[in-house]
Amino acid sequence: MSSSEEFWIETESGLVLAVKAQPGARRVRIGPVLAAAASPGWPNARLKVSVAAAPEDGKANAAIIQALADWLGLKPAAFMLEAGATARDKKFLVAGARATCLGRPFPGRVGFAVTGRA
Known part of the structure; x- marks a missing residue:
């Protein structure tokens, strides 16, 4: 995956994910x-x-956090909405996370369907 397709930025605080909400x-x-x-x-x-x-x-934001947490195998408490509370483009900080510490890069996990959640 080229850097133009990366939807994350690693920071000292953790991993920032850029999301397009639907x-x-x-x-x-x-x-x-x-x-x-x-x-x-x-x-x-x-x-x-x-x-x-x-x-x-805030119902959709909470559901997005839950979906991301399920997808990454993390607790929802690790996620914080940094920008876009009322917009479709949102930034979430995943406290303490790194792209390399999750077992494999994010792109290999795209397309994951979360079941049983609203």
Whole structure:
């Protein structure tokens, strides 16, 4: 995967994931990776995350965190929304995480369907 397709940035605090949210979907799904316009402080791509929750009162954001946590095998408490609370483009900090510490790079895990979650 080229750096233009990376949807994450490693920082001292952890891993920052750039997400393109799709609330109100029929099912929860992670992927594909979508190209994005260059923006300071953001990766050059977004990981599409589809969730069934509606985009109201933070429900979709909570569902996205749960889907990402299930996908990566982490606890939801490890995730913090850094930007995009009411936007489709969002940045999440995964505290203390590194791309290499997860067993294999993220791109190999794209396309993961999360079942049983809203």
